[in-house]
Amino acid sequence: MDAAAELLAAALRIATPLLFAALGGILSERAGVFAVGLEGMMLTGAFAGVIATHALGNAGLGLVASAVGGAFLAAIVAIATVRFCADQMVTGLAVNILALGLTSFLLRGLFGRGEAPIIRVTPLTPVPIPVLGDIPILGPLLFRQPALTYVGLALVVAMFVLLHRTRAGLTLRAVGENPTAAFAGGADPIRVRTLAVLCGGALAGIGGAVLSLQQVGTFTDGMTNGRGYLALAAIIVGRWSPGGALVGCLLFGATDALQLRIQGLRLPVSSYVIQMLPYVVSLAVLAGLGRGARLPAAIGIPFIRDRR
Amino acid sequence: MRLALGRFDALAERAVVGRSFYRAIAWPLLAVVLALGLTALLILFAGKNPLLAYAALVRGAVGSWDRVGVGLNKATPYVLTGVGVALCFRARVINIGGEGQIALGGLAATWIALMFPQAPPVVLPLLALMAGALAGAGWAALAAGIRLRRGVHEVLVTLLLNFVGVLIVSEALQGTLGEPGSGFPQSPLLPGAAWLPHLLPGSDLHVGILIAVMVVVAGHALLWRTPFGFRLRVLGASVPAAAYAGISEPRTVLSVMSLAGALAGLAGGVEVLGVHYRLIDGFSHGFGFNAVAIALLGALNPIAVLPAGLFFGFLETGALAMQRAVGVPTPLVSVIQGLTMIFILSAMGLSARRPKA
Numbered sequence: 001m002d003a004a005a006e007l008l009a010a011a012l013r014i015a016t017p018l019l020f021a022a023l024g025g026i027l028s029e030r031a032g033v034f035a036v037g038l039e040g041m042m043l044t045g046a047f048a049g050v051i052a053t054h055a056l057g058n059a060g061l062g063l064v065a066s067a068v069g070g071a072f073l074a075a076i077v078a079i080a081t082v083r084f085c086a087d088q089m090v091t092g093l094a095v096n097i098l099a100l101g102l103t104s105f106l107l108r109g110l111f112g113r114g115e116a117p118i119i120r121v122t123p124l125t126p127v128p129i130p131v132l133g134d135i136p137i138l139g140p141l142l143f144r145q146p147a148l149t150y151v152g153l154a155l156v157v158a159m160f161v162l163l164h165r166t167r168a169g170l171t172l173r174a175v176g177e178n179p180t181a182a183f184a185g186g187a188d189p190i191r192v193r194t195l196a197v198l199c200g201g202a203l204a205g206i207g208g209a210v211l212s213l214q215q216v217g218t219f220t221d222g223m224t225n226g227r228g229y230l231a232l233a234a235i236i237v238g239r240w241s242p243g244g245a246l247v248g249c250l251l252f253g254a255t256d257a258l259q260l261r262i263q264g265l266r267l268p269v270s271s272y273v274i275q276m277l278p279y280v281v282s283l284a285v286l287a288g289l290g291r292g293a294r295l296p297a298a299i300g301i302p303f304i305r306d307r308r
Numbered sequence: 309m310r311l312a313l314g315r316f317d318a319l320a321e322r323a324v325v326g327r328s329f330y331r332a333i334a335w336p337l338l339a340v341v342l343a344l345g346l347t348a349l350l351i352l353f354a355g356k357n358p359l360l361a362y363a364a365l366v367r368g369a370v371g372s373w374d375r376v377g378v379g380l381n382k383a384t385p386y387v388l389t390g391v392g393v394a395l396c397f398r399a400r401v402i403n404i405g406g407e408g409q410i411a412l413g414g415l416a417a418t419w420i421a422l423m424f425p426q427a428p429p430v431v432l433p434l435l436a437l438m439a440g441a442l443a444g445a446g447w448a449a450l451a452a453g454i455r456l457r458r459g460v461h462e463v464l465v466t467l468l469l470n471f472v473g474v475l476i477v478s479e480a481l482q483g484t485l486g487e488p489g490s491g492f493p494q495s496p497l498l499p500g501a502a503w504l505p506h507l508l509p510g511s512d513l514h515v516g517i518l519i520a521v522m523v524v525v526a527g528h529a530l531l532w533r534t535p536f537g538f539r540l541r542v543l544g545a546s547v548p549a550a551a552y553a554g555i556s557e558p559r560t561v562l563s564v565m566s567l568a569g570a571l572a573g574l575a576g577g578v579e580v581l582g583v584h585y586r587l588i589d590g591f592s593h594g595f596g597f598n599a600v601a602i603a604l605l606g607a608l609n610p611i612a613v614l615p616a617g618l619f620f621g622f623l624e625t626g627a628l629a630m631q632r633a634v635g636v637p638t639p640l641v642s643v644i645q646g647l648t649m650i651f652i653l654s655a656m657g658l659s660a661r662r663p664k665a
Contacts, residue, residue, distance in 0.1 A: 036463065080650050085657035089402050089463050090600065094649035097597055101642025102350075108637035109354030221639075229467050236464065272479040279471040286465075287458040302657065 007257050012149060015246075015253030017042065017215070017224075019152045020207030021231035022238070022245040023159050024070070024200035030163060030240060031196035032176040032189075032298045036092025037077045038204045039228025040099030041070040045205025046212035047103040050219040051111075053121045062121070063209055070205015071198050073099055078197040082190055085302035096228070104221045116221065123217040124148065146214045148206070155203075159242040172196055176296035179303040189303040204228070233282040237289070240296065251285070252278045333612070335659075336605050339651035340619070343644050350643065351636055361636045368629020369622035375629075377513030381583055383621025384516035385410065385575035389599035390606060390613040391527040392568030397608050398531065399540040399564050405451050405466025406572045406596025408473025409444035413573025414580040415477050416443035418485060418495050418587035421502035421580075429501045436502055437577040444573015445566040447473055452565035456558045462565075470596060481589050493589035504582035514582035520614070523571060527610030540564055572596070601649045620645065 021042050025035035048069030053062030073095050080086040104116070111117045128144040135143070163169040172192055174182040179189035211227070212219050230252050237251070238244025259274040348358035370376055389406045396403040417440035424432060451469050455462040480486075481493040504514040531537040539560050543550040550557060575595070580587055602620055606613035623645075627638045 076650060080654045080657070084654035085660065086650070086653035087657065090604065091650060091653050093404060093597060093600060094646050094653060096646075097601065097642050097649065098646025101639045101644075101646060104639035105350065105354070105637050105643055108639070109350075109356075226471055233464060233468065270479055270482055272475045272482060276472050276475045279468045279475075283454070283460075283465065283468050283472075286460045286468075287454055289460075 007254065007261065009145070010257035010260070011250055011253035012145065013215070013253070014256045015249040016149045016152050017207045017210040018227055018231045018234055018249040018252060019156070019246060020148075020210060021204040021228055022234045022249055023152075023155055023242060024203030024207065025231055025235045026159065026163075026200075026240055026242060026245060027172070027196045027203070028074075028200035029235060029299055030176045030296055031172050031193045032179060032296055032301065032303070033077070033081055033193055033197050034088040034092060034300055035200060035204075035232060035235070036089050037073060037095040037201075037228075038092075038231050039224055039226065040092075040096035041073045041201045041204035042208035042211070042224045042228045042231075043096075043099045043103055043222065044073045045070040045208030046223055047107070047208070047219050048205065049209030050119055050121055050212045051106075053213060054119045059121070059124060059213060062213055063206060066205045066209030066213075067202040068205070070201040070203070070208065072201075074197050074201020074204075077201070078194045081302065082193045082197065085304065088300050100222055103219070107219065107221070118218055120218050121213060124214040148210045148214050152210070153246075156242045156246045163242070173296070175303075176298055179298050179301075183303070183305070190305075193303070204231075207231070230278060230282065233286065237282065237285045239289075239294070248282075248285075251281065255281050333607075335655045336607060336612075336616070336648075336652055339648050339655065340605070342651050343647035346647055347640055347644050350640070354636065356634055356636050361630050361634050364633035364636075365623070365626035365630040367626075368633070369626030371629075373508075374511060375625060377508070377511040379618070379622040379625045380513055380517045381621075382625050383617045384520045384582070385579045385595055386598055386602050386620055387517075387520040387614055387617035388523055388575035388578065389568075389572045389595060390602035390617050391523050391610045392571035393599045393603040394606060394608040394610055394613050395527060395531060395540060396564050396568045397603055398544045399560060400544045401452075401561050401564055402461075402463045403448065403451070403466050403565055403568050404463060404596060404600055405448060405469055405473075405569070406599040407592050407594070408466070408470040408596070409447050409569045409572035410576035410579070410592040410595050411473045411477045412447045413440035413444040413576030414587055414591060415480055415485070415576075416440045416573065417577030417580050418498065419480075421498040422485070422495065425499040425501070427501060429505075432499070432502045433504055433581050436581060437574055440577025440580075441570040441574040444576060445570035448565045448569020448572070449562060451569075452562045456561060474590070474592065477587065477592075478589050481587065485587060487586075495587040498581065498585050502581055503585055504578065512583075514578075516578040516582045519574070519578065520617070523574075524610050524614045527613075531610060536560075536563070572599070598645065601645045604649055604652050607652075 021038045025038050028035040045066035049062045049066035052065030053059050076095055077091055080091045081088045108116050124146045126144045127147045163173060171182065171187045175187060175189045175192045183189050208224060211224065234245050234248030234252060237248035255277040259277055262274050351358040351361050368375060369379055389410060393403060393406060417436040420436040420439040421432060427435065447469065451462060451465045454460055454465045478493060481495060485495045487494055487496040504516060507513045507515060531540065539555045542553055542555055543557060543560050547557060576592060579591060584591060598620060602613060602616045605616035623641055627641045630636050631638050
């Protein structure tokens with residue numbers, strides 16, 4: 001029981017950066033733009049968060065910077081894919097390469113005089129919730145998490161309300177399903193998509209900051225290491241719903257947490273085999289869902305006024 | 309699902325027809341110039357002189373025959389993998405699994421070379437390269453199978469399989485293929501008979517670049533002169549049209565993915581047998597994504613993939629020299645690559661938007 005609760009808490013901790021990115025990706029994909037660039041947005045956010053926290057001495061400003069960093073990369077995606085109708089998948093890949101190069105370059109070029117410096121910031125500490133945190137066993141593990149983990153969970157609810165209970169959410173989904181009809185109904189698909197991609201990028205950027213500011217306390221080259229792609233898989237596993245994405249992220253968090261623990265158990269399998277788990281599990285889940293995973297109908301298709 | 313990628317066929321197609329060849333190469337060239345210009349600003353921002361930096365880069369890339377040889381070696385796996393990616397993208401199959409396919413190709417080639425150390429010099433590398441190609445093809449076919457059977461988008465499948473493929477190599481190096489006591493995850497040195505012969509005595513340049521040139525020519529012929537190439541292009545232009553013409557989508561997707569996987573696996577084998585002479589953990593890092601960038605820069609034309617691959621290869625060897633000479637960090641290369649891709653993709657998207665003449 002103790003071990004299970006601890007595993008769950010670790011899963012939640014590991015899932016938090018993925019969760020922010022996945023929620024951002026849902027915004028973008030529900031509006032009809034593939035979110036392959038999540039990886040780069042997270043990385044940019046992780047970088048901007050650490051740099052700003054270090055330079056300004058304030059983690060709150062660091063978080064703002066990480067959102068701006070993610071949105072900056074998202075702006076490139078939005079201009080290329082929404083304005084210029086570039087292929088969304090490959091553009092996402094391109095900004096990921098760009099982000100990897102840009103963060104590593106700036107880290108060395110601006111701060112390290114050619115070498116990669118290590119910039120330490122104090123990781124954000126857990127914030128216990130008064131009453132719930134005192135529940136035996138479960139309390140310390142589930143209700144003594146760092147602040148951003150609670151924010152992430154609250155965002156799941158907020159995102160659901162936004163998408164399914166507000167006019168803006170309805171417009172966003174309409175643009176993702178049938179932009180021409182949404183346009184006829186008075187919405188501006190170009191604007192909606194641009195905004196959705198930008199906000200999604202800001203969320204993914206904060207996800208990166210969760211990783212660098214809350215979990216690690218520094219920035220290293222390519223530190224997101226595929227988490228953006230896992231977030232992408234979590235979106236699909238969760239069928240483009242915020243709650244589903246939370247389940248997907250927790251699933252990946254749990255396999256990762258399990259991996260860290262199995263390594264301590266001296267099992268006859270090597271750590272590499274266990275490291276494959278998150279990827280194999282997501283492949284298996286995706287394959288299991290198969291064609292049941294229905295994409296937003298207009299995803300990947302650029303909206304062009306005056307055509308059709 | 310229609311992707312904007314296929315529609316830029318118009319741009320590439322016109323080039324091959326011949327009339328506006330310049331227009332087709334103008335976009336990629338413009339993209340490269342823009343990317344270099346923007347990165348020059350970054351270099352300025354980092355407090356260095358971009359002209360000096362680029363001069364050092366060019367000197368480091370092509371300043372001596374030695375450097376040219378290193379650059380050609382660097383470009384070889386990019387060109388090999390890039391041709392496969394270009395063929396896939398032609399059929400609008402977004403295969404970004406190059407990295408995993410290269411990793412497993414290198415693994416298979418290493419395994420064969422270590423299994424048969426007594427084999428004669430010409431036979432052993434050939435066998436090893438064939439094994440590499442087979443392994444890469446198998447890994448890509450697995451991705452194609454999951455996409456075709458279960459309808460999961462190939463971008464996700466190939467991406468996730470990349471992570472698994474690279475980890476399989478790490479696992480093999482920790483286990484049976486690893487060199488005991490080396491302190492680093494790598495295989496023992498391969499028997500000399502397995503090494504790819506050098507082209508020039510005293511230079512690092514190995515025969516891989518010749519293989520790459522042959523693959524480029526074969527890829528060009530395949531795309532433009534064979535029924536299979538025609539099927540690829542029809543499928544890329546319109547799935548319903550392909551179905552109407554009796555072209556089997558699953559069979560074409562499986563074939564082109566396997567072919568691309570074989571080329572990537574071959575690239576992995578060439579890298580191991582020609583450059584490192586052993587399997588090293590993480591040797592394939594970033595190769596797959598570079599291949600995508602190169603296929604795009606080559607406007608998905610196998611012939612044009614060759615100069616695109618050379619450009620990226622020389623860019624990387626030159627960047628190392630640039631870092632040493634003027635202290636501009638090498639990650640700049642990724643910035644140039646990413647920007648180039650974004651500009652080309654935007655140009656492709658824009659040109660597809662205009663009504664066709």
